[in-house]
Amino acid sequence: MSTAAVVTTEEVAPQRARVRRGRSSRKIAAPLLFLTPFLLLFAVFILIPIGYSIYISLFSVSTSGLGLSGATSQHFVGLHNYGTALTDPAFTSGVLRMLLFGVVQIPVMLGLALTCALLLDWGRVKLRRFFRLAFFLPYGIPGVLAAILWGFLYVPGISPIVSILGHTPVGHVDFLGQNLALWSIANIVTWEYTGYNMLIIFAALQALPRDLFEAARLDGATDWKVATRVKIPLVFPALVLTGVFSIIGTLQLFSEPEVMRTLSGTITSTYTPNLMAYTQAFTFNNPNYAAAIAVLLAVGTFILSFGFLKFTQRRAAAAVA
Amino acid sequence: MSATTLGSPRGSERRRARNRSPEPGGASRVQASQVLAMAFLFVMGLYFLLPVWWLVVSSTKTTGGLFSSFGFWFGHSFALFTNVRGVFTFEGSIFIQWILNTILYAGVGAVVGTLLSASAGFALAKYRFAGRELVFSVILGGVLIPGTALALPLYLLMSKFGLTNTIWSVLLPSMVSPFGVYLARVYAGSSVPEELLEAARVDGAGEVRIFRTIVLRILSPALVTIFLFQFVAIWTNFFLPLVMLSSTRLYPITLGLYTWNTQYGQTPNLYAYVVTGAMISVIPLIVAFLSLQRFWRSGLTAGSVKL
Numbered sequence: 001m002s003t004a005a006v007v008t009t010e011e012v013a014p015q016r017a018r019v020r021r022g023r024s025s026r027k028i029a030a031p032l033l034f035l036t037p038f039l040l041l042f043a044v045f046i047l048i049p050i051g052y053s054i055y056i057s058l059f060s061v062s063t064s065g066l067g068l069s070g071a072t073s074q075h076f077v078g079l080h081n082y083g084t085a086l087t088d089p090a091f092t093s094g095v096l097r098m099l100l101f102g103v104v105q106i107p108v109m110l111g112l113a114l115t116c117a118l119l120l121d122w123g124r125v126k127l128r129r130f131f132r133l134a135f136f137l138p139y140g141i142p143g144v145l146a147a148i149l150w151g152f153l154y155v156p157g158i159s160p161i162v163s164i165l166g167h168t169p170v171g172h173v174d175f176l177g178q179n180l181a182l183w184s185i186a187n188i189v190t191w192e193y194t195g196y197n198m199l200i201i202f203a204a205l206q207a208l209p210r211d212l213f214e215a216a217r218l219d220g221a222t223d224w225k226v227a228t229r230v231k232i233p234l235v236f237p238a239l240v241l242t243g244v245f246s247i248i249g250t251l252q253l254f255s256e257p258e259v260m261r262t263l264s265g266t267i268t269s270t271y272t273p274n275l276m277a278y279t280q281a282f283t284f285n286n287p288n289y290a291a292a293i294a295v296l297l298a299v300g301t302f303i304l305s306f307g308f309l310k311f312t313q314r315r316a317a318a319a320v321a
Numbered sequence: 322m323s324a325t326t327l328g329s330p331r332g333s334e335r336r337r338a339r340n341r342s343p344e345p346g347g348a349s350r351v352q353a354s355q356v357l358a359m360a361f362l363f364v365m366g367l368y369f370l371l372p373v374w375w376l377v378v379s380s381t382k383t384t385g386g387l388f389s390s391f392g393f394w395f396g397h398s399f400a401l402f403t404n405v406r407g408v409f410t411f412e413g414s415i416f417i418q419w420i421l422n423t424i425l426y427a428g429v430g431a432v433v434g435t436l437l438s439a440s441a442g443f444a445l446a447k448y449r450f451a452g453r454e455l456v457f458s459v460i461l462g463g464v465l466i467p468g469t470a471l472a473l474p475l476y477l478l479m480s481k482f483g484l485t486n487t488i489w490s491v492l493l494p495s496m497v498s499p500f501g502v503y504l505a506r507v508y509a510g511s512s513v514p515e516e517l518l519e520a521a522r523v524d525g526a527g528e529v530r531i532f533r534t535i536v537l538r539i540l541s542p543a544l545v546t547i548f549l550f551q552f553v554a555i556w557t558n559f560f561l562p563l564v565m566l567s568s569t570r571l572y573p574i575t576l577g578l579y580t581w582n583t584q585y586g587q588t589p590n591l592y593a594y595v596v597t598g599a600m601i602s603v604i605p606l607i608v609a610f611l612s613l614q615r616f617w618r619s620g621l622t623a624g625s626v627k628l
Contacts, residue, residue: 028450030444030448032444035444038437041437046499131366138372138373148595160392259579290473
């Protein structure tokens with residue numbers, strides 16, 4: 001900027017003109033230059049795979065001749081793979097399982113996250129910094145390692161939880177059995193992401209203007225009323241955000257059940273839609289069918305998260321009106 | 322307010338204001354709910370920390386000790402150093418290779434990815450051009466695409482070019498972060514002043530130089546936030562390396578420990594190695610990112626403003 005100081009008035013005029021003339025071409029050139037590297041990778045690693053996935057999901061591989069040595073050929077089958085998936089009990093039960101999982105796990109997790117965030121935002125609680133750190137900590141632990149870790153806490157013989165419960169009236173609890181396996185996975189997911197969601201809500205709470213609460217308090221509102229009538233409605237957008245992220249995460253569920261598969265007979269290779277796609281592609285060597293499942297999953301995620309966004313927006317609008 | 326005001330007329334006024342609590346008996350009720358709140362937070366704290374405590378305690382035990390002693394407390398022997406040596410020397414010290422790979426994938430991937438996001442976010446925030454909103458919407462749509470739905474077709478495409486089972490097959494896709502672009506746009510929009518860009522242009526600085534010397538400097542706290550998000554996203558991403566990599570020398574820590582976790586039948590000692598390996602890889606990262614916590618918060622605030 002020091003150069004500006006030595007520029008004389010005679011020099012400024014032509015320079016300005018040059019800048020102005022260059023502006024129109026720069027208008028496109030500069031943003032293009034800044035966007036291209038990202039967009040290039042975005043196209044190669046996101047757009048093209050989506051397109052390719054849709055493309056191969058419309059084909060099927062058949063082996064001509066007698067199995068082993070026969071040549072394989074691809075032929076167009078239209079939406080056949082989608083039809084197969086939607087009528088495949090393995091796929092539909094996996095989807096239903098994820099819906100059940102989401103309907104229970106997401107509200108529990110977000111309820112805990114919201115409660116923790118409100119409490120940590122409340123001036124009367126001590127050790128706030130410590131709790132915030134403690135709750136957020138599991139977010140840094142990858143799902144695979146969290147599942148391995150919790151796996152040890154579920155397996156009888158190693159798990160101190162199972163052995164403690166064995167000494168109580170609860171008795172022996174089979175965390176990996178048919179009744180509890182899904183909820184044992186839900187517990188791992190809750191453990192991993194409650195703190196992350198809490199921090200999103202907490203950040204939104206902290207960004208609210210403090211004098212608003214003071215005003216409510218002067219009007220005679222208790223802390224409880226301030227929390228439920230002022231704070232929660234104001235951080236509603238943050239709750240919606242965490243809701244959408246949670247829906248996406250739930251439908252993608254893979255690492256936790258994949259790790260727990262070695263511990264529990266209940267968790268099959270089609271336990272979640274994602275696990276099923278993986279198995280179809282790599283165990284049964286059927287990438288076309290796997291692609292159809294992946295596309296269905298992506299579409300389902302889109303519909304659910306957009307539907308959720310629209311639903312909550314309408315409710316928010318209705319609440320204002 | 323300073324302590325000197327206490328006892329002054331203003332201080333007593335404040336005390337009176339506090340006594341004017343909304344309802345009678347409010348003070349004791351507040352105290353009761355305070356106790357309740359603390360109890361709740363303690364229980365939650367226990368829930369989040371106990372598994373990590375188990376991990377730390379268990380990394381000091383032999384495989385036999387894992388099965389024979391109470392999980393939440395130390396056993397008879399202190400085998401931490403034996404375990405650590407075991408983890409680092411098992412299978413020709415492959416664990417060290419896994420650490421280096423993880424640093425490469427998550428570290429380099431996040432650094433390059435952050436710069437790409439910053440430049441794209443800056444362009445979307447500070448230039449007006451046709452199709453800008455469309456480009457932004459498409460990028461935002463990318464946030465909603467499940468990463469696992471992309472990994473499969475990506476694997477098939479990459480295998481056509483012989484790129485699977487290379488470091489590039491994990492590193493390159495990890496660099497793309499639509500969420501990073503979103504954050505960068507929000508930050509650049511709110512913290513890079515238009516006048517400063519204009520002034521630099523008048524001084525004759527080119528757009529690239531403006532970006533390198535001015536914009537990146539202003540955005541640097543935001544860049545740390547974007548870097549952290551992407552680092553953790555890559556570090557916790559299990560599906561992509563699982564799909565792409567077949568040779569163990571290329572594995573990140575997560576995939577490596579996952580593989581060990583499936584081989585207990587052959588090597589019983591692996592129980593202790595998996596636990597200790599997990600401890601070694603988790604603890605430094607937790608320390609690092611907890612000490613950077615303020616950057617997380619600022620990112621999460623920005624993330625929740627717009628939606």
